[in-house]
Amino acid sequence: xxxxxxxxxxxxxxxxxxxxxxxxxxxAAVYSDEHTFMDPIMRVPERFIYRVIRVDTTREQNWKQYxxxxxxxxxxxxxxxxxxLRTQGLxxxxxxxxxxxxxxxxxxxxxxxxxxxxxTNWQYYGGETTMTxxxxxxxxxVQNYASAAVGIVVAVALxxxxxxxTSSSLGNFYKDVVRTVLWVLLPLSFIISLLxxxxxxxxxxxxxxxxxxxxxxxxxIAMGPVASQEAIKMLGxxxxxxxxxxxxxxxxNPNGFTNLLEMLVxxxxxxxxxxxxxxxxxxxxxxxxxxxxxxxMFLGAVIVCYIAEAxxxxxxxxxxxxxxxxxxxxxxxxxxxxxxxxxxxxxxFNVVTTVTSCGAVNSALESFxxxxxAVPFANLSASEVIFGGVGTGLxxxxxxxxxxxxxxxxxxxxxxxYLGKKIGAREIxxxxxxxxITPLSALFCTAMATASNAVGKTSxxxxxxxxxxxxxxxSETFYAYLSQANNNGSAFAGYTGFIQPNAGNLGSxxxxxxxxLGSFDMLFARYAPILFALAVAGSLAGKRVSPAGxxxxxxDNTTFVVLLIGxxxxxxxxxxxxxxxxxxxxxxxxxxxx
Amino acid sequence: MRKDFIxxxxxxxxxxxxxxxxxxxxxxxxxxxxxxxxANGSQLxxxxxxxxxxxxxxxxxxxxxxxxxxxxxxxxxxxDPADNDAATEFANYGPNSxxxxxxIAANISTYITLxxxxxxxxxxxxxxPVDAADxxxxxxxxxxxxxxxxxxxxxxxxxRHLSLATVDGLVSKYTTHRGLGFSxxxxxxxxxxNLALNRLS
Numbered sequence: 001x002x003x004x005x006x007x008x009x010x011x012x013x014x015x016x017x018x019x020x021x022x023x024x025x026x027x028a029a030v031y032s033d034e035h036t037f038m039d040p041i042m043r044v045p046e047r048f049i050y051r052v053i054r055v056d057t058t059r060e061q062n063w064k065q066y067x068x069x070x071x072x073x074x075x076x077x078x079x080x081x082x083x084x085l086r087t088q089g090l091x092x093x094x095x096x097x098x099x100x101x102x103x104x105x106x107x108x109x110x111x112x113x114x115x116x117x118x119x120t121n122w123q124y125y126g127g128e129t130t131m132t133x134x135x136x137x138x139x140x141x142v143q144n145y146a147s148a149a150v151g152i153v154v155a156v157a158l159x160x161x162x163x164x165x166t167s168s169s170l171g172n173f174y175k176d177v178v179r180t181v182l183w184v185l186l187p188l189s190f191i192i193s194l195l196x197x198x199x200x201x202x203x204x205x206x207x208x209x210x211x212x213x214x215x216x217x218x219x220x221i222a223m224g225p226v227a228s229q230e231a232i233k234m235l236g237x238x239x240x241x242x243x244x245x246x247x248x249x250x251x252x253n254p255n256g257f258t259n260l261l262e263m264l265v266x267x268x269x270x271x272x273x274x275x276x277x278x279x280x281x282x283x284x285x286x287x288x289x290x291x292x293x294x295x296x297m298f299l300g301a302v303i304v305c306y307i308a309e310a311x312x313x314x315x316x317x318x319x320x321x322x323x324x325x326x327x328x329x330x331x332x333x334x335x336x337x338x339x340x341x342x343x344x345x346x347x348x349f350n351v352v353t354t355v356t357s358c359g360a361v362n363s364a365l366e367s368f369x370x371x372x373x374a375v376p377f378a379n380l381s382a383s384e385v386i387f388g389g390v391g392t393g394l395x396x397x398x399x400x401x402x403x404x405x406x407x408x409x410x411x412x413x414x415x416x417x418y419l420g421k422k423i424g425a426r427e428i429x430x431x432x433x434x435x436x437i438t439p440l441s442a443l444f445c446t447a448m449a450t451a452s453n454a455v456g457k458t459s460x461x462x463x464x465x466x467x468x469x470x471x472x473x474x475s476e477t478f479y480a481y482l483s484q485a486n487n488n489g490s491a492f493a494g495y496t497g498f499i500q501p502n503a504g505n506l507g508s509x510x511x512x513x514x515x516x517l518g519s520f521d522m523l524f525a526r527y528a529p530i531l532f533a534l535a536v537a538g539s540l541a542g543k544r545v546s547p548a549g550x551x552x553x554x555x556d557n558t559t560f561v562v563l564l565i566g567x568x569x570x571x572x573x574x575x576x577x578x579x580x581x582x583x584x585x586x587x588x589x590x591x592x593x594x
Numbered sequence: 595m596r597k598d599f600i601x602x603x604x605x606x607x608x609x610x611x612x613x614x615x616x617x618x619x620x621x622x623x624x625x626x627x628x629x630x631x632x633a634n635g636s637q638l639x640x641x642x643x644x645x646x647x648x649x650x651x652x653x654x655x656x657x658x659x660x661x662x663x664x665x666x667x668x669x670x671x672x673x674d675p676a677d678n679d680a681a682t683e684f685a686n687y688g689p690n691s692x693x694x695x696x697x698i699a700a701n702i703s704t705y706i707t708l709x710x711x712x713x714x715x716x717x718x719x720x721x722x723p724v725d726a727a728d729x730x731x732x733x734x735x736x737x738x739x740x741x742x743x744x745x746x747x748x749x750x751x752x753x754r755h756l757s758l759a760t761v762d763g764l765v766s767k768y769t770t771h772r773g774l775g776f777s778x779x780x781x782x783x784x785x786x787x788n789l790a791l792n793r794l795s
Binding site: 004007008011049052053054055068069072073075076077080126128129137138139141142145146174177178181185186189190193194197198199200201202203204205206208209211212213214215216217219220221222223225227228229232243244245248249250251254255256257258259260312313314315316318319320321322323326327328329330331332333334335336337338339340341342345346361362363364366367368369370372373470471472492493494503587590591592593594 | 595597598599600601602603604605606608609610612613614615617618620621622624625626628629632633634635636637640643644645646647648649650651652653654655656657662665669677678679680681682683684685686687688689690691692694695696698699702718719720721722723724725727728729730731732733734735736737738739740741742743744770772773774776777778779781788789792
């Protein structure tokens with residue numbers, strides 16, 4: 001551990017908070033139709049789009065109408081993306097397929113489409129070896145925008161449900177999506193992508209560079225419109241890398257500054273949404289309480305991960321390496337990490353991307369130490385409520401807040417109420433279902449995979465270690481389905497249940513069962529909780545508000561923060577602890593080589 | 595229902611036009627004008643011929659993989675062949691794996707064989723910097739640690755008949771600093787350093 005490592009973590013958290021607060025106010029203005037500085041630029045295109053898509057934005061929707069629009073919008077998006085991937089070889093006339101790649105096989109396209117639709121960006125293909133520029137920008141990047149917008153509007157709808165006192169309407173789905181894209185995602189992405197290019201990220205449509213180096217070796221360097229994709233990939237907490245090694249690739253993440261920038265960009269909207277929440281419900285302290293909850297858990301994860309990675313791995317020590325800090329070398333577990341990010345920059349990045357649904361990586365999770373690697377597991381097990389994905393984080397933690405209020409209410413023996421609205425049996429049923437869907441899907445799929453020769457058992461037998469039935473193999477399998485269920489998309493990439501398609505999509509097409517199981521995992525664990533969250537919103541909207549009395553449990557003080565953290569950890573721990581023991585914890589505690 | 599399908603379909607097409615076509619084209623246009631060299635991959639040339647990118651690491655070995663002693667060596671790479679930017683991948687070595695231990699031990703012994711006899715007092719496994727023994731993430735890490743560069747400097751100076759001070763001077767010159775003074779770790783860009791050495795001798 002180094003002084004600069006801790007300083008990075010401290011300054012990161014500070015900068016994030018300072019930037020997120022004004023953005024939160026801005027978001028509140030955007031979704032309350034108040035005046036913002038972007039209005040003069042965006043009002044005209046906004047009205048034009050409403051006319052073209054034939055939406056009457058004055059018509060507000062109740063939760064069922066809102067949900068219906070959302071599902072149909074997603075379904076249409078799925079069809080379009082699937083079509084693009086299946087026909088990418090036919091779009092060469094646009095000049096955006098300089099490497100002449102073929103179309104994706106159906107199973108890979110099926111998985112990839114589901115993956116980008118659900119904001120997961122699980123990648124079962126190598127970007128630079130199979131994906132054309134056309135598919136990347138016209139197909140995948142568009143879903144980076146759309147899936148991020150869908151996540152955000154669900155959170156906004158739930159906030160409206162909690163805040164509304166007079167009507168049962170949650171707003172208009174199409175209007176919310178359009179405003180999210182025009183007022184928030186596009187302008188920010190544009191600025192971020194130019195910042196990235198200024199540091200060395202590439203942005204072109206050239207053929208891959210081929211040349212002979214000074215040592216006489218022939219080499220190829222991949223090209224493409226990387227920066228524009230990278231910006232929205234981080235901002236929308238999508239995480240699908242342009243290149244196979246994601247944000248570890250120097251063209252995606254050229255230096256220490258861009259590493260910091262990318263981490264900030266991932267958390268900025270999830271953090272701002274919490275402040276937006278406080279403003280929209282008319283009580284900023286409610287937002288601060290949630291922010292504090294998230295920040296405490298976030299810092300806990302970062303500190304554990306940094307200490308574990310700085311300590312080094314059993315394999316390093318067995319080989320005789322000295323992993324302490326010495327002059328000119330940061331030491332630690334640098335296996336699968338880049339020199340320019342160091343240990344702190346890698347540990348922090350991976351915590352940032354696994355507490356959110358981003359799932360981008362700047363280092364190999366597979367190579368993290370047992371305890372360092374258990375941190376992403378724990379983050380996913382908490383169902384990504386520590387900031388979480390854009391939107392998904394806020395609506396997920398609000399479900400936990402309602403659960404905590406319910407439990408607190410039982411403890412003090414009063415009818416549970418949140419912000420003056422009574423929480424009844426119907427709401428708690430919906431909340432419980434919404435919270436339990438993700439673990440259900442993750443564990444079900446892991447069990448299927450572990451039991452099935454077609455998918456996961458091979459990974460457990462032949463994991464990188466080569467030995468039989470090793471914890472790392474189980475970790476890989478478990479992480480794969482946990483990550484997809486949480487719509488995260490990061491991976492313990494040694495998992496052999498998936499086999500990457502060949503370069504250019506030629507020849508054999510890998511294992512189909514894992515693709516389909518994963519697709520099911522992603523779609524189910526994305527849309528079921530969304531429906532439950534919207535149903536909760538619909539149920540709360542329009543409820544009468546009773547004034548707070550002496551006996552009302554406060555939800556904006558330290559006691560409640562502690563209660564909320566307890567509930568999150570309890571639900572996460574009880575659901576996942578047995579499975580976590582079998583993988584990362586065994587490795588972290590024993591230091592044994594397998 | 596039908597109305598929703600129409601709105602969604604047109605909506606997706608509009609979104610594709612704005613976010614999938616106009617946005618990347620605009621970013622490309624501005625980048626190509628404002629940051630021409632960087633947007634095209636920070637290409638490096640020798641006598642007008644392309645020899646690499648400042649951001650992409652290269653293997654300074656023979657075609658068979660034997661290290662060329664007159665050049666600084668990049669970090670171990672998980673790609674096939676080493677430092678292959680056309681198909682990057684993680685090495686995916688597990689933390690508690692005997693295979694990882696063997697790979698690290700092999701990297702250590704290669705490093706000691708290459709540099710041990712030039713380094714004053716010789717090298718042991720405990721003296722090898724972690725970045726020289728551990729595989730990089732991208733497989734094309736352009737940088738090595740300052741300590742790693744300093745150890746290799748003895749060898750490169752001896753093989754090239756240069757003074758250590760000259761080589762160390764170049765190492766300092768091509769050392770990148772932490773982002774904003776605190777984010778990340780300093781690193782030495784191996785390709786730029788080797789090009790500078792070639793210009794000297």
